[in-house]
Amino acid sequence: MAEPVSKTLALSGGVGGAKLCLGLASELAGPDLDILVNTGDDFEHLGLPIWPDIDTLLYTLSGRANQVQGWGIEGETWNFMEALETLGGETWFRLGDRDLATHTWRSQALREGRHASDIVASLASTMGIEAAVYPMSDDPVRTQVHSDEGDLPFQHYFVRRQCEPEVTGFSFEGITSARPNQTVLRTLQQGGYRRVVICPSNPYVSIDPILQVPGVWTALRDAVAPVIVVSPIVAGLAIKGPAAKMMSELAVPVTALGVAEHYQRRYPGLVDYFVIDESDATLAPEIEALGIRVEIAPTIMKDLQHKMTLARHCLALEAM
């Protein structure tokens, strides 16, 4: 008799997604959680490879994340940044002293010719993370934000310009030739996942890049495993980041329904379950009218208990 399938695949961007991933990691045995992470936010800065979503995942899952700040490392120090400022260096993207070690270590690994997935696996292992963390692709993909100020590389829009420009759309440089992570794709194609959880990350700049790596979204659609989306919009607000502002600028309703419509229009037949917050319960009929089952749950994750509760809600959903 074949072993029962117990693995969960999570798709995640940075902070919001990492919260649910921590909940999932707390509920599942290490080998039962694979996480496929957006790399469209990656960029080169001061000569170093900065991979913000990957690092947020690693720092969160290993208990290193700064809880108050929402990014970076707990107990971080800023002496490098301070010294760089006195030299007139670029300081708009804040690199902490400890965080810098991750980028420097990675930079050397890349120079040695190692692949992104191999590098992430080493970092995760060194940090004692049991879940498998995979970059969506070993090939570079770079999110460009189209805006009223022209095309901006993602971190320039997000950090340097503090999301102020009005967005008109997005593109992902390099995506048409990016190869998906082979381990995840193979596991998907072999029916090795019991469910797929799309974390409450930004649909446009965190999840779309992952889904648009050639072969990914269709493999997810064709798998028996149900695809469960957790809405990043609650009561018309983005819990974290610029999702609500982007939706508004794109003239999309800033609601969980707007998110569901985005996924259903762009990836027809992909989503099986849509998890919305209790405060959005009245949206359920309209989302179900799209052909998506709705699960109502407390989706705001203020502490580990909330993360675990939401994870349990997702893990209770089965293939129909």
Place this chain on the structure above:
Amino acid sequence: MAEPVSKTLALSGGVGGAKLCLGLASELAGPDLDILVNTGDDFEHLGLPIWPDIDTLLYTLSGRANQVQGWGIEGETWNFMEALETLGGETWFRLGDRDLATHTWRSQALREGRHASDIVASLASTMGIEAAVYPMSDDPVRTQVHSDEGDLPFQHYFVRRQCEPEVTGFSFEGITSARPNQTVLRTLQQGGYRRVVICPSNPYVSIDPILQVPGVWTALRDAVAPVIVVSPIVAGLAIKGPAAKMMSELAVPVTALGVAEHYQRRYPGLVDYFVIDESDATLAPEIEALGIRVEIAPTIMKDLQHKMTLARHCLALEAM
């Protein structure tokens, strides 16, 4: 009538040389001191350009140097290094959080295509240094230490192996095609220096590379300006670093005389004055027998007063 020549040129390696340079800088007006610095110790580490002698000069002249440790920055922190260690990165060469900003800033400047001399000038200016600090060449020169363990890049010998291997000689990769600093060479050729001070730096690995950049030592020899060497060996000991150990391994007498003989044999006619410590006064006749005038002075520089006193001794020496 021509303006009187008032500029002093100092040749320097790292710590020992920087001490006398600080003394000279305290005695001279900013525009009256040029410093030509060894770059043979430079290397690439963790993807960053590390220029130890240049940085020691900059940190010393700008008052940033760590007085107790003898290298690096006062009040330095080590969180980057600590984090890198937990990731299994290379930690044999200690890079402090603040020091890292210098290397990172420089790395970016090099990527922008800027020359070493331009980069050093910017750093010196940002740090408020009035003396002109010049790398001996804009072209890379890399000191190799020949030893009983084979050929070792300088920092591997010096830091990683703590000077333990027994040396048999030295070579300077790239030196035959290295172009000397043009500003210093032109000033020399135009008679723009009143004196040249060779600081009490290691003759083999700090001063030899500078002198052996094509055109440098002959221009120094041919200039009217007297060349004054301050002995790095006092009472048979090197004040700082492995000079004494090297001389002993090379079967050279570990005395100020041994240093004088090294310069006279390798660069005949270069040295006009040799400054030895009071404790070595008995060596004066033998050094003078080489055709070099001897000046006796207190050469151990424990504090700024000692540095300034030794500087004044050097500055009092005139062309014969």
